[in-house]
Amino acid sequence: MTDVTAGSSAGARAAPALEVRDLSLRIGGAQILQDISFAVPAGQIVGVIGPNGAGKTTLFNLVSGTMTPTAGQVLLDGQDITGRSVTQRASAGLGRTFQTSSLFPRLSVEENVRLAAQVREGGALSLTRFPRRGDAASRRAVELLDEVGLSHRLGRMAGDLPHGDKRKLEIAMLLATDPSVVLLDEPMAGVASGDVDGLTEVIRSLHRDHGRTVLMVEHHMEVLLGLVERVAVLHFGTLLTIDTPEAVMADPTVQSAYLGEAV
Numbered sequence: 532m533t534d535v536t537a538g539s540s541a542g543a544r545a546a547p548a549l550e551v552r553d554l555s556l557r558i559g560g561a562q563i564l565q566d567i568s569f570a571v572p573a574g575q576i577v578g579v580i581g582p583n584g585a586g587k588t589t590l591f592n593l594v595s596g597t598m599t600p601t602a603g604q605v606l607l608d609g610q611d612i613t614g615r616s617v618t619q620r621a622s623a624g625l626g627r628t629f630q631t632s633s634l635f636p637r638l639s640v641e642e643n644v645r646l647a648a649q650v651r652e653g654g655a656l657s658l659t660r661f662p663r664r665g666d667a668a669s670r671r672a673v674e675l676l677d678e679v680g681l682s683h684r685l686g687r688m689a690g691d692l693p694h695g696d697k698r699k700l701e702i703a704m705l706l707a708t709d710p711s712v713v714l715l716d717e718p719m720a721g722v723a724s725g726d727v728d729g730l731t732e733v734i735r736s737l738h739r740d741h742g743r744t745v746l747m748v749e750h751h752m753e754v755l756l757g758l759v760e761r762v763a764v765l766h767f768g769t770l771l772t773i774d775t776p777e778a779v780m781a782d783p784t785v786q787s788a789y790l791g792e793a794v
């Protein structure tokens with residue numbers, strides 16, 4: 532059996548930042564996910580790959596709480612959060628970006644992050660409590676935009692940003708909720724090749740410089756393998772393996788799962 536906590540920087544006995552145990556989802560007669568178990572130690576960055584339809588997005592939906600498993604558990608820092616809502620999970624420290632854009636296109640880059648920071652500090656989003664320049668939410672927004680390399684874009688309308696910068700902005704908005712565990716769903720999707728390196732560095736920094744635990748689905752294999760410490764491979768709703776990028780790429784069962792697809 533694979534040692535699911537190998538490489539932990541948090542010590543062997545600390546509860547993993549994120550763990551799924553025997554996670555399964557059945558819809559009608561279809562077994563979408565079956566008995567998925569793995570753990571991500573605090574501060575580690577783990578990739579999730581698998582051929583189209585393998586169950587990657589479904590796994591993210593179950594972890595973030597937008598779908599409910601038919602069996603199994605999701606644990607955050609050792610606490611069972613399976614029965615909690617998306618909002619409760621976010622309050623407990625779990626954050627997720629989505630494949631589809633979640634920005635306010637007619638607001639500036641800074642305003643988008645200020646609103647997200649306001650939600651963190653004061654609860655619900657309210658246009659009547661729109662954050663003011665210089666308040667705590669604004670200071671946090673400026674810090675976070677610096678963290679993702681968008682300091683030079685503060686006043687730009689979010690809808691006018693190049694796609695790579697939109698993804699960085701989405702990450703800054705996610706960070707405004709101060710998650711300890713970050714789920715990134717295909718962060719490179721639609722990003723121009725010239726923007727890939729910059730976005731890769733932002734993701735690397737989330738984990739290396741800010742100690743966040745990251746679980747990411749990414750089809751851009753070169754980016755993923757260069758970023759992550761371990762890779763979980765899904766195939767037909769089951770976990771084929773979870774191991775280092777080198778071991779996964781050398782694994783004949785992974786190669787045959789991808790037969791006919793470029794790995």
Ligand SMILES: Nc1ncnc2c1ncn2[C@@H]1O[C@H](COP(=O)(O)OP(=O)(O)OP(=O)(O)O)[C@@H](O)[C@H]1O
Pocket residue numbers: 558561563581582583584585586587588589590
């Ligand atoms: N609500 C649903 N009802 C029925 N089947 C579903 C539902 N959601 C997902 N599926 C099926 O579950 C399987 C896994 O889908 P999922 O989107 O999780 O795969 P994926 O690995 O993310 O694929 P891709 O790489 O194409 O995004 C697919 O066969 C999909 O058709």
